[in-house]
Amino acid sequence: MSKKAKIIGLSIFGVLMILVCKYVYDMNINHNFETITEGKVYKSGVIPPDQIASYVKEYHIKSIVDLRMPGTNDLVLNPEIPGELQAEKTAVAKIGGVNYFSNPSEQVPNKENIAVFTKIMDNKDNYPVLIHCYHGTGRAEMYAALYRIEYESFTNEAARQGVRTLITFSSFDDGTPKGEYLKAYKSRSELASKQ
Template sequence: MGIFKKIGVFALTACCVVGGFSACGEEERAVEETIKAVSPKEGKIVVLANDEVAEFAFSYESGYNLAEPYYGKGDHYFMKTLTLEWSAKNPADEYEVALSENANMSNKTVYLAQEESLTLSDLFVNTTYYWQVKGGEDTSRVFSFKTANTPRTIKIDGVSNTRDIGGKATEDGRMVRQGIVYRGGKLDNITPSGIEAFTNTYKIKTDLDLRKEGEGKQGGSPAGEEIGYYNYSCPYYTGGKVGIDCEDNYENLAAAMRIFANADNYPVYIHCSIGRDRTSMVSMLLLGVCGVSVNDISLDYEMSFFSESGCADSATVEQMTGSLATTMAYLFRNSSTTGTFKDACETYLLQIGLTQAEIDAIRQNMIK
Protein backbone atom coordinates (compact mmCIF):
# COMPACT_ATOMS: atom_id res chain seq x y z
CA MET A 1 0.00 0.00 0.00
CA GLY A 2 1.43 3.32 -1.03
CA ILE A 3 2.46 6.03 1.36
CA PHE A 4 1.22 9.29 -0.06
CA LYS A 5 0.21 12.82 0.55
CA LYS A 6 -1.87 15.27 -1.43
CA ILE A 7 0.24 18.12 -2.77
CA GLY A 8 -2.19 20.29 -4.66
CA VAL A 9 -4.68 20.92 -7.41
CA PHE A 10 -3.47 22.50 -10.62
CA ALA A 11 -4.96 23.48 -13.96
CA LEU A 12 -3.30 22.13 -17.11
CA THR A 13 -3.59 22.94 -20.76
CA ALA A 14 -4.08 20.06 -23.15
CA CYS A 15 -0.67 20.55 -24.82
CA CYS A 16 2.29 18.20 -24.50
CA VAL A 17 4.90 18.99 -21.85
CA VAL A 18 8.25 17.26 -22.28
CA GLY A 19 9.13 15.29 -19.14
CA GLY A 20 5.81 16.19 -17.44
CA PHE A 21 2.19 15.06 -17.47
CA SER A 22 0.71 14.88 -20.93
CA ALA A 23 -2.71 14.22 -22.42
CA CYS A 24 -1.36 13.69 -25.95
CA GLY A 25 -1.92 9.95 -25.72
CA GLU A 26 -1.87 8.88 -29.37
CA GLU A 27 1.79 9.76 -30.02
CA GLU A 28 2.95 8.29 -26.72
CA ARG A 29 1.23 4.95 -27.26
CA ALA A 30 3.60 4.22 -30.15
CA VAL A 31 6.48 4.46 -27.67
CA GLU A 32 7.37 1.67 -25.26
CA GLU A 33 5.39 2.02 -22.05
CA THR A 34 7.84 2.32 -19.18
CA ILE A 35 5.04 2.71 -16.62
CA LYS A 36 2.03 0.42 -17.01
CA ALA A 37 -1.25 0.31 -15.10
CA VAL A 38 -1.79 -2.89 -13.13
CA SER A 39 -5.04 -2.09 -11.33
CA PRO A 40 -7.69 -1.09 -12.03
CA LYS A 41 -7.61 -2.32 -15.60
CA GLU A 42 -8.17 0.28 -18.30
CA GLY A 43 -11.82 1.37 -18.45
CA LYS A 44 -12.85 -0.89 -15.55
CA ILE A 45 -16.01 -0.08 -13.60
CA VAL A 46 -15.03 0.03 -9.93
CA VAL A 47 -17.62 -0.59 -7.21
CA LEU A 48 -16.79 1.60 -4.22
CA ALA A 49 -19.82 0.55 -2.17
CA ASN A 50 -19.28 -2.23 0.35
CA ASP A 51 -20.80 -5.59 -0.56
CA GLU A 52 -24.07 -5.08 1.33
CA VAL A 53 -24.73 -1.60 -0.04
CA ALA A 54 -23.81 -2.74 -3.56
CA GLU A 55 -26.17 -5.71 -3.34
CA PHE A 56 -28.95 -3.41 -2.11
CA ALA A 57 -28.37 -0.67 -4.69
CA PHE A 58 -28.04 -2.89 -7.75
CA SER A 59 -31.29 -4.73 -6.98
CA TYR A 60 -33.27 -1.75 -5.69
CA GLU A 61 -36.86 -1.14 -6.70
CA SER A 62 -38.97 1.24 -4.65
CA GLY A 63 -41.96 -0.17 -2.83
CA TYR A 64 -40.38 -3.48 -1.88
CA ASN A 65 -38.70 -2.54 1.44
CA LEU A 66 -35.39 -3.95 0.27
CA ALA A 67 -33.45 -2.47 3.20
CA GLU A 68 -35.16 -4.83 5.66
CA PRO A 69 -32.34 -7.45 5.70
CA TYR A 70 -29.80 -4.75 6.58
CA TYR A 71 -31.81 -3.14 9.39
CA GLY A 72 -30.47 -2.73 12.93
CA LYS A 73 -26.81 -3.63 12.35
CA GLY A 74 -25.25 -0.30 13.30
CA ASP A 75 -23.30 1.84 10.87
CA HIS A 76 -22.37 -0.55 8.08
CA TYR A 77 -22.61 1.68 5.04
CA PHE A 78 -19.04 2.94 4.60
CA MET A 79 -17.43 2.84 1.16
CA LYS A 80 -14.28 0.95 0.24
CA THR A 81 -11.01 2.58 -0.69
CA LEU A 82 -9.46 2.12 -4.12
CA THR A 83 -5.81 1.28 -4.68
CA LEU A 84 -4.15 2.33 -7.92
CA GLU A 85 -1.27 0.03 -8.83
CA TRP A 86 1.32 0.29 -11.58
CA SER A 87 4.58 -1.30 -12.66
CA ALA A 88 7.65 0.73 -13.62
CA LYS A 89 10.43 -0.52 -15.91
CA ASN A 90 12.74 1.94 -14.15
CA PRO A 91 11.77 1.98 -10.45
CA ALA A 92 11.83 5.40 -8.79
CA ASP A 93 12.21 6.46 -5.17
CA GLU A 94 9.07 8.56 -5.47
CA TYR A 95 6.18 8.82 -7.91
CA GLU A 96 3.82 11.66 -8.72
CA VAL A 97 0.31 10.44 -9.38
CA ALA A 98 -2.14 12.80 -11.06
CA LEU A 99 -5.90 12.23 -10.81
CA SER A 100 -8.54 14.14 -12.75
CA GLU A 101 -12.15 13.94 -13.91
CA ASN A 102 -11.03 15.28 -17.29
CA ALA A 103 -9.34 13.33 -20.07
CA ASN A 104 -6.95 16.22 -20.74
CA MET A 105 -5.89 16.03 -17.06
CA SER A 106 -7.02 19.57 -16.32
CA ASN A 107 -7.93 20.43 -12.73
CA LYS A 108 -5.85 17.50 -11.57
CA THR A 109 -4.97 16.54 -8.03
CA VAL A 110 -1.39 15.34 -7.55
CA TYR A 111 -0.28 12.83 -4.91
CA LEU A 112 3.15 11.50 -3.92
CA ALA A 113 3.77 7.76 -3.49
CA GLN A 114 6.91 5.95 -2.35
CA GLU A 115 5.76 2.61 -3.74
CA GLU A 116 4.10 1.50 -6.97
CA SER A 117 0.64 1.96 -5.51
CA LEU A 118 -1.62 4.68 -4.13
CA THR A 119 -4.74 4.20 -2.01
CA LEU A 120 -7.58 6.69 -2.46
CA SER A 121 -10.73 7.29 -0.43
CA ASP A 122 -13.85 9.44 -0.77
CA LEU A 123 -13.97 9.28 -4.55
CA PHE A 124 -17.12 10.36 -6.34
CA VAL A 125 -19.47 7.66 -7.61
CA ASN A 126 -20.79 7.32 -11.16
CA THR A 127 -17.70 9.21 -12.37
CA THR A 128 -14.95 8.54 -14.91
CA TYR A 129 -11.49 9.24 -13.51
CA TYR A 130 -8.24 9.67 -15.41
CA TRP A 131 -4.83 9.05 -13.87
CA GLN A 132 -1.19 9.35 -14.86
CA VAL A 133 2.05 8.40 -13.12
CA LYS A 134 5.45 10.06 -13.31
CA GLY A 135 8.57 8.47 -11.85
CA GLY A 136 12.04 9.82 -12.51
CA GLU A 137 12.33 10.57 -16.24
CA ASP A 138 9.35 8.37 -17.15
CA THR A 139 5.73 9.41 -17.54
CA SER A 140 2.88 7.00 -18.20
CA ARG A 141 0.09 7.51 -20.65
CA VAL A 142 -3.28 8.53 -19.24
CA PHE A 143 -5.25 5.62 -17.76
CA SER A 144 -8.94 5.63 -16.82
CA PHE A 145 -11.55 3.87 -14.72
CA LYS A 146 -15.18 4.56 -13.85
CA THR A 147 -16.82 4.31 -10.44
CA ALA A 148 -20.14 2.49 -10.29
CA ASN A 149 -23.49 4.16 -9.73
CA THR A 150 -23.97 3.39 -6.03
CA PRO A 151 -24.65 5.63 -3.01
CA ARG A 152 -21.73 7.84 -1.98
CA THR A 153 -21.47 7.41 1.76
CA ILE A 154 -19.06 9.39 3.91
CA LYS A 155 -17.44 8.92 7.32
CA ILE A 156 -17.58 11.63 9.99
CA ASP A 157 -16.49 10.20 13.34
CA GLY A 158 -19.15 10.60 16.02
CA VAL A 159 -21.92 11.12 13.46
CA SER A 160 -24.21 8.45 12.01
CA ASN A 161 -26.24 8.01 8.80
CA THR A 162 -23.93 10.18 6.70
CA ARG A 163 -23.89 10.40 2.91
CA ASP A 164 -23.73 12.62 -0.15
CA ILE A 165 -27.08 13.08 -1.92
CA GLY A 166 -25.36 13.79 -5.25
CA GLY A 167 -24.38 11.50 -8.11
CA LYS A 168 -27.97 10.80 -9.16
CA ALA A 169 -29.22 11.20 -12.72
CA THR A 170 -31.86 13.80 -13.56
CA GLU A 171 -34.70 13.32 -16.02
CA ASP A 172 -32.94 15.45 -18.64
CA GLY A 173 -29.81 13.28 -18.61
CA ARG A 174 -27.65 15.41 -16.34
CA MET A 175 -26.48 14.68 -12.79
CA VAL A 176 -26.81 16.14 -9.31
CA ARG A 177 -23.40 17.45 -8.25
CA GLN A 178 -21.45 15.51 -5.66
CA GLY A 179 -19.62 17.07 -2.76
CA ILE A 180 -22.07 19.92 -2.24
CA VAL A 181 -25.00 18.53 -0.19
CA TYR A 182 -24.51 15.99 2.57
CA ARG A 183 -27.09 14.52 4.92
CA GLY A 184 -26.93 12.68 8.21
CA GLY A 185 -27.72 12.58 11.89
CA LYS A 186 -27.10 15.15 14.60
CA LEU A 187 -23.61 16.53 15.14
CA ASP A 188 -23.89 16.63 18.94
CA ASN A 189 -21.30 13.87 19.45
CA ILE A 190 -18.89 14.71 16.65
CA THR A 191 -15.27 13.97 17.62
CA PRO A 192 -12.14 16.00 16.84
CA SER A 193 -11.36 13.65 13.95
CA GLY A 194 -14.97 14.03 12.82
CA ILE A 195 -14.58 17.81 12.82
CA GLU A 196 -11.40 17.41 10.77
CA ALA A 197 -13.32 15.39 8.16
CA PHE A 198 -16.30 17.76 8.27
CA THR A 199 -14.23 20.89 7.69
CA ASN A 200 -11.17 19.74 5.75
CA THR A 201 -12.10 16.56 3.88
CA TYR A 202 -15.65 17.52 2.92
CA LYS A 203 -15.14 21.28 3.34
CA ILE A 204 -18.67 21.80 4.66
CA LYS A 205 -19.56 25.47 5.15
CA THR A 206 -23.16 25.30 6.37
CA ASP A 207 -24.87 23.30 9.13
CA LEU A 208 -28.63 23.16 8.45
CA ASP A 209 -30.32 21.93 11.64
CA LEU A 210 -33.96 20.88 11.18
CA ARG A 211 -34.69 20.08 14.84
CA LYS A 212 -37.19 21.84 17.04
CA GLU A 213 -36.19 24.14 19.88
CA GLY A 214 -34.59 22.37 22.82
CA GLU A 215 -33.80 19.21 20.87
CA GLY A 216 -30.10 18.56 21.45
CA LYS A 217 -27.22 21.01 21.07
CA GLN A 218 -28.35 24.14 19.25
CA GLY A 219 -27.34 27.75 18.79
CA GLY A 220 -24.22 27.01 16.75
CA SER A 221 -22.55 24.17 14.92
CA PRO A 222 -20.65 21.61 17.02
CA ALA A 223 -18.28 21.41 14.04
CA GLY A 224 -16.90 24.87 14.77
CA GLU A 225 -17.64 28.58 14.99
CA GLU A 226 -16.57 29.12 11.38
CA ILE A 227 -19.43 26.92 10.15
CA GLY A 228 -22.57 28.80 9.15
CA TYR A 229 -25.46 27.60 11.30
CA TYR A 230 -29.19 27.73 10.52
CA ASN A 231 -31.92 26.15 12.62
CA TYR A 232 -35.46 25.75 11.29
CA SER A 233 -37.86 23.32 12.93
CA CYS A 234 -39.16 21.41 9.93
CA PRO A 235 -42.02 18.98 9.21
CA TYR A 236 -41.95 15.34 8.21
CA TYR A 237 -44.27 13.19 6.11
CA THR A 238 -47.97 14.15 6.03
CA GLY A 239 -50.80 14.43 8.50
CA GLY A 240 -51.42 16.41 11.69
CA LYS A 241 -49.35 19.34 12.90
CA VAL A 242 -45.99 17.83 11.94
CA GLY A 243 -46.72 17.12 8.27
CA ILE A 244 -45.51 18.95 5.18
CA ASP A 245 -49.18 19.42 4.29
CA CYS A 246 -49.79 21.61 7.37
CA GLU A 247 -49.68 25.31 6.43
CA ASP A 248 -48.19 26.20 9.81
CA ASN A 249 -44.99 24.46 8.67
CA TYR A 250 -44.63 26.23 5.33
CA GLU A 251 -42.56 29.17 6.57
CA ASN A 252 -39.83 27.14 8.26
CA LEU A 253 -39.57 24.60 5.46
CA ALA A 254 -39.36 27.38 2.87
CA ALA A 255 -36.59 29.05 4.88
CA ALA A 256 -34.65 25.78 4.98
CA MET A 257 -35.04 25.28 1.23
CA ARG A 258 -33.83 28.83 0.50
CA ILE A 259 -30.43 27.88 1.93
CA PHE A 260 -29.83 25.98 -1.31
CA ALA A 261 -30.66 28.94 -3.55
CA ASN A 262 -27.52 30.74 -2.32
CA ALA A 263 -24.35 29.35 -3.90
CA ASP A 264 -22.25 30.81 -1.06
CA ASN A 265 -23.76 28.31 1.41
CA TYR A 266 -22.34 25.20 -0.24
CA PRO A 267 -21.28 22.58 0.74
CA VAL A 268 -24.25 22.10 3.10
CA TYR A 269 -24.80 19.43 5.75
CA ILE A 270 -28.51 18.73 6.43
CA HIS A 271 -29.55 16.96 9.61
CA CYS A 272 -32.28 16.49 12.15
CA SER A 273 -31.77 14.13 15.07
CA ILE A 274 -31.46 10.66 13.55
CA GLY A 275 -31.13 11.97 10.00
CA ARG A 276 -34.02 10.01 8.52
CA ASP A 277 -37.36 11.84 8.62
CA ARG A 278 -37.10 15.64 8.55
CA THR A 279 -33.80 15.37 6.72
CA SER A 280 -35.42 13.18 4.08
CA MET A 281 -38.15 15.75 3.44
CA VAL A 282 -35.58 18.39 2.50
CA SER A 283 -33.51 15.86 0.56
CA MET A 284 -36.60 14.57 -1.27
CA LEU A 285 -37.67 18.06 -2.32
CA LEU A 286 -34.15 19.01 -3.43
CA LEU A 287 -33.66 15.86 -5.49
CA GLY A 288 -37.23 15.91 -6.74
CA VAL A 289 -37.17 19.49 -7.99
CA CYS A 290 -33.88 18.70 -9.75
CA GLY A 291 -35.57 15.89 -11.66
CA VAL A 292 -34.27 12.80 -9.84
CA SER A 293 -36.56 9.77 -10.12
CA VAL A 294 -38.85 8.57 -7.35
CA ASN A 295 -36.94 5.29 -7.36
CA ASP A 296 -33.57 6.95 -6.73
CA ILE A 297 -35.02 9.21 -4.03
CA SER A 298 -36.53 6.18 -2.31
CA LEU A 299 -33.20 4.34 -2.48
CA ASP A 300 -31.48 7.29 -0.84
CA TYR A 301 -34.14 7.27 1.87
CA GLU A 302 -33.74 3.56 2.63
CA MET A 303 -29.98 3.96 3.02
CA SER A 304 -30.81 5.31 6.50
CA PHE A 305 -31.52 1.75 7.59
CA PHE A 306 -27.84 0.88 7.09
CA SER A 307 -27.03 3.18 10.01
CA GLU A 308 -27.29 3.08 13.78
CA SER A 309 -29.20 6.34 14.10
CA GLY A 310 -31.57 5.55 11.23
CA CYS A 311 -32.85 2.56 13.21
CA ALA A 312 -32.69 4.22 16.64
CA ASP A 313 -36.44 4.56 17.16
CA SER A 314 -37.19 0.93 16.20
CA ALA A 315 -39.63 1.99 13.47
CA THR A 316 -39.78 -0.73 10.83
CA VAL A 317 -38.67 -0.36 7.24
CA GLU A 318 -42.20 -1.14 6.06
CA GLN A 319 -43.71 1.57 8.28
CA MET A 320 -41.27 4.26 7.22
CA THR A 321 -41.17 3.50 3.50
CA GLY A 322 -44.95 3.57 3.66
CA SER A 323 -44.80 7.07 5.16
CA LEU A 324 -42.44 8.20 2.39
CA ALA A 325 -44.69 6.74 -0.31
CA THR A 326 -47.72 8.47 1.21
CA THR A 327 -45.83 11.78 1.22
CA MET A 328 -44.84 11.41 -2.42
CA ALA A 329 -48.43 10.53 -3.33
CA TYR A 330 -49.59 13.70 -1.56
CA LEU A 331 -47.16 15.80 -3.63
CA PHE A 332 -48.52 14.29 -6.84
CA ARG A 333 -52.13 14.95 -5.76
CA ASN A 334 -51.27 18.46 -4.63
CA SER A 335 -49.84 19.39 -8.02
CA SER A 336 -52.02 21.27 -10.48
CA THR A 337 -50.37 19.37 -13.32
CA THR A 338 -50.37 15.72 -14.30
CA GLY A 339 -46.64 15.82 -14.89
CA THR A 340 -43.57 14.35 -13.26
CA PHE A 341 -42.44 14.28 -9.65
CA LYS A 342 -40.20 17.21 -10.59
CA ASP A 343 -43.32 19.20 -11.49
CA ALA A 344 -45.03 18.14 -8.26
CA CYS A 345 -42.08 19.29 -6.13
CA GLU A 346 -41.91 22.61 -7.95
CA THR A 347 -45.63 23.18 -7.39
CA TYR A 348 -45.23 22.47 -3.68
CA LEU A 349 -42.20 24.73 -3.27
CA LEU A 350 -44.05 27.59 -4.95
CA GLN A 351 -47.02 26.90 -2.68
CA ILE A 352 -44.96 27.19 0.52
CA GLY A 353 -43.44 30.49 -0.56
CA LEU A 354 -40.37 29.99 -2.74
CA THR A 355 -40.16 32.04 -5.91
CA GLN A 356 -39.49 30.62 -9.35
CA ALA A 357 -36.14 32.43 -9.31
CA GLU A 358 -35.18 30.65 -6.07
CA ILE A 359 -36.16 27.27 -7.51
CA ASP A 360 -34.16 27.97 -10.65
CA ALA A 361 -31.17 28.94 -8.49
CA ILE A 362 -31.39 25.66 -6.57
CA ARG A 363 -31.29 23.74 -9.84
CA GLN A 364 -28.42 25.81 -11.18
CA ASN A 365 -26.41 25.22 -8.01
CA MET A 366 -27.11 21.51 -7.73
CA ILE A 367 -27.11 20.15 -11.29
CA LYS A 368 -23.99 19.75 -13.41
Protein backbone atom coordinates in the same frame (compact mmCIF):
# COMPACT_ATOMS: atom_id res chain seq x y z
CA MET B 1 -29.03 -30.86 16.91
CA SER B 2 -27.84 -31.77 13.44
CA LYS B 3 -24.80 -30.24 11.79
CA LYS B 4 -27.02 -28.56 9.17
CA ALA B 5 -29.20 -26.97 11.87
CA LYS B 6 -26.08 -25.69 13.68
CA ILE B 7 -24.76 -24.13 10.46
CA ILE B 8 -28.12 -22.46 9.76
CA GLY B 9 -28.34 -21.21 13.35
CA LEU B 10 -24.80 -19.82 13.27
CA SER B 11 -25.46 -18.20 9.87
CA ILE B 12 -28.59 -16.46 11.18
CA PHE B 13 -26.72 -15.36 14.30
CA GLY B 14 -23.86 -14.03 12.14
CA VAL B 15 -26.21 -12.03 9.91
CA LEU B 16 -27.97 -10.59 12.96
CA MET B 17 -24.65 -9.59 14.50
CA ILE B 18 -23.59 -7.86 11.27
CA LEU B 19 -26.89 -5.93 11.19
CA VAL B 20 -26.55 -4.94 14.85
CA CYS B 21 -22.94 -3.80 14.33
CA LYS B 22 -23.94 -1.79 11.24
CA TYR B 23 -26.76 -0.12 13.17
CA VAL B 24 -24.45 0.75 16.08
CA TYR B 25 -21.83 2.11 13.66
CA ASP B 26 -24.34 4.14 11.64
CA MET B 27 -26.13 5.63 14.66
CA ASN B 28 -23.30 6.12 17.15
CA ILE B 29 -20.05 6.39 15.21
CA ASN B 30 -20.93 7.64 11.73
CA HIS B 31 -24.06 9.55 12.88
CA ASN B 32 -25.99 8.32 9.80
CA PHE B 33 -23.80 10.53 7.64
CA GLU B 34 -24.47 9.96 3.95
CA THR B 35 -23.55 11.61 0.68
CA ILE B 36 -26.61 12.80 -1.24
CA THR B 37 -24.67 14.50 -4.04
CA GLU B 38 -20.87 14.37 -3.86
CA GLY B 39 -19.37 17.78 -3.10
CA LYS B 40 -22.80 19.43 -2.75
CA VAL B 41 -25.23 17.89 -0.27
CA TYR B 42 -24.86 15.52 2.67
CA LYS B 43 -27.28 14.37 5.35
CA SER B 44 -26.80 13.05 8.88
CA GLY B 45 -28.14 12.69 12.36
CA VAL B 46 -26.75 14.77 15.20
CA ILE B 47 -22.97 14.98 15.11
CA PRO B 48 -21.53 15.71 18.57
CA PRO B 49 -20.28 19.31 18.79
CA ASP B 50 -16.67 18.20 19.32
CA GLN B 51 -16.78 16.20 16.04
CA ILE B 52 -18.48 18.72 13.74
CA ALA B 53 -15.24 20.43 12.71
CA SER B 54 -13.78 17.17 11.40
CA TYR B 55 -16.82 16.57 9.14
CA VAL B 56 -16.73 20.20 7.97
CA LYS B 57 -13.06 19.87 7.09
CA GLU B 58 -13.30 16.47 5.40
CA TYR B 59 -16.31 17.35 3.23
CA HIS B 60 -15.60 21.09 2.84
CA ILE B 61 -19.02 21.89 4.29
CA LYS B 62 -19.97 25.56 4.16
CA SER B 63 -23.49 25.36 5.62
CA ILE B 64 -25.36 23.26 8.14
CA VAL B 65 -29.15 23.09 8.04
CA ASP B 66 -30.47 21.89 11.41
CA LEU B 67 -34.03 20.55 11.22
CA ARG B 68 -34.41 19.67 14.89
CA MET B 69 -37.52 20.94 16.63
CA PRO B 70 -37.36 20.90 20.42
CA GLY B 71 -40.40 21.12 22.64
CA THR B 72 -42.68 18.70 20.80
CA ASN B 73 -42.79 16.12 23.63
CA ASP B 74 -42.16 13.45 21.00
CA LEU B 75 -39.28 11.58 22.58
CA VAL B 76 -39.13 9.05 19.73
CA LEU B 77 -39.00 11.21 16.58
CA ASN B 78 -38.09 14.63 18.06
CA PRO B 79 -36.16 14.03 21.29
CA GLU B 80 -34.21 17.28 21.00
CA ILE B 81 -33.55 19.64 23.87
CA PRO B 82 -32.64 23.33 23.43
CA GLY B 83 -29.23 22.99 25.09
CA GLU B 84 -28.11 20.50 22.41
CA LEU B 85 -29.07 22.90 19.64
CA GLN B 86 -27.17 25.74 21.29
CA ALA B 87 -24.09 23.55 21.80
CA GLU B 88 -24.05 22.76 18.07
CA LYS B 89 -24.58 26.39 17.09
CA THR B 90 -21.70 27.45 19.35
CA ALA B 91 -19.42 24.73 17.94
CA VAL B 92 -20.21 25.79 14.36
CA ALA B 93 -19.57 29.46 15.18
CA LYS B 94 -16.08 28.54 16.41
CA ILE B 95 -15.20 26.89 13.09
CA GLY B 96 -15.48 30.10 11.08
CA GLY B 97 -16.67 30.36 7.51
CA VAL B 98 -19.56 27.94 8.11
CA ASN B 99 -23.19 29.05 8.10
CA TYR B 100 -25.59 27.58 10.63
CA PHE B 101 -29.27 27.60 9.62
CA SER B 102 -32.02 26.51 11.98
CA ASN B 103 -35.17 25.34 10.19
CA PRO B 104 -37.20 23.53 12.89
CA SER B 105 -39.40 21.01 11.13
CA GLU B 106 -41.93 18.35 11.95
CA GLN B 107 -41.51 15.02 10.15
CA VAL B 108 -43.60 16.42 7.27
CA PRO B 109 -42.54 19.99 6.40
CA ASN B 110 -44.89 22.92 6.13
CA LYS B 111 -44.81 25.72 3.54
CA GLU B 112 -42.64 27.93 5.75
CA ASN B 113 -40.07 25.13 6.14
CA ILE B 114 -39.95 24.67 2.38
CA ALA B 115 -39.56 28.43 1.80
CA VAL B 116 -36.65 28.62 4.27
CA PHE B 117 -35.03 25.49 2.85
CA THR B 118 -35.23 26.57 -0.79
CA LYS B 119 -33.90 30.03 0.08
CA ILE B 120 -30.85 28.39 1.66
CA MET B 121 -30.38 25.94 -1.19
CA ASP B 122 -30.89 28.59 -3.90
CA ASN B 123 -27.74 30.36 -2.71
CA LYS B 124 -24.79 28.61 -4.38
CA ASP B 125 -22.43 30.21 -1.83
CA ASN B 126 -23.94 27.91 0.83
CA TYR B 127 -22.65 24.72 -0.80
CA PRO B 128 -21.61 22.10 0.21
CA VAL B 129 -24.52 21.75 2.65
CA LEU B 130 -25.06 19.29 5.48
CA ILE B 131 -28.76 18.69 6.25
CA HIS B 132 -29.40 17.03 9.58
CA CYS B 133 -32.07 16.13 12.09
CA TYR B 134 -31.79 14.08 15.28
CA HIS B 135 -31.54 10.54 13.91
CA GLY B 136 -30.74 11.29 10.27
CA THR B 137 -33.42 8.87 9.11
CA GLY B 138 -36.58 10.99 8.91
CA ARG B 139 -36.46 14.73 8.40
CA ALA B 140 -32.93 14.75 6.95
CA GLU B 141 -33.97 12.13 4.41
CA MET B 142 -37.18 14.04 3.64
CA TYR B 143 -35.25 17.23 2.86
CA ALA B 144 -32.64 15.27 0.90
CA ALA B 145 -35.48 13.94 -1.27
CA LEU B 146 -36.90 17.46 -1.66
CA TYR B 147 -33.45 18.69 -2.68
CA ARG B 148 -33.28 16.02 -5.35
CA ILE B 149 -36.74 16.96 -6.67
CA GLU B 150 -36.12 20.72 -6.64
CA TYR B 151 -32.49 20.87 -7.78
CA GLU B 152 -31.64 17.62 -9.54
CA SER B 153 -34.88 16.99 -11.45
CA PHE B 154 -35.57 13.68 -9.72
CA THR B 155 -39.12 12.44 -10.10
CA ASN B 156 -41.05 12.31 -6.86
CA GLU B 157 -40.99 8.52 -6.94
CA ALA B 158 -37.25 8.32 -7.61
CA ALA B 159 -36.57 10.73 -4.75
CA ARG B 160 -38.91 8.79 -2.45
CA GLN B 161 -37.29 5.47 -3.34
CA GLY B 162 -33.87 7.01 -2.67
CA VAL B 163 -34.69 7.56 1.01
CA ARG B 164 -36.23 4.15 1.69
CA THR B 165 -33.71 1.94 3.46
CA LEU B 166 -35.93 -1.09 3.07
CA ILE B 167 -38.28 -2.02 0.27
CA THR B 168 -41.14 -2.08 2.78
CA PHE B 169 -41.62 -1.04 6.39
CA SER B 170 -40.19 2.42 5.79
CA SER B 171 -41.62 5.69 7.07
CA PHE B 172 -41.65 6.70 3.39
CA ASP B 173 -43.90 3.80 2.28
CA ASP B 174 -47.17 4.25 0.41
CA GLY B 175 -49.86 5.33 2.84
CA THR B 176 -47.47 6.88 5.38
CA PRO B 177 -47.55 10.66 5.94
CA LYS B 178 -43.98 11.11 4.63
CA GLY B 179 -44.44 8.79 1.68
CA GLU B 180 -47.68 10.44 0.62
CA TYR B 181 -46.19 13.92 1.08
CA LEU B 182 -43.30 13.11 -1.25
CA LYS B 183 -45.59 11.52 -3.81
CA ALA B 184 -47.81 14.64 -3.88
CA TYR B 185 -45.05 17.28 -3.62
CA LYS B 186 -45.05 19.88 -6.41
CA SER B 187 -41.68 21.44 -7.20
CA ARG B 188 -41.44 25.16 -7.83
CA SER B 189 -40.73 24.56 -11.53
CA GLU B 190 -43.78 22.29 -11.79
CA LEU B 191 -45.98 24.91 -10.12
CA ALA B 192 -44.57 27.67 -12.35
CA SER B 193 -45.26 25.67 -15.53
CA LYS B 194 -48.95 25.40 -14.58
CA GLN B 195 -49.42 29.16 -14.27
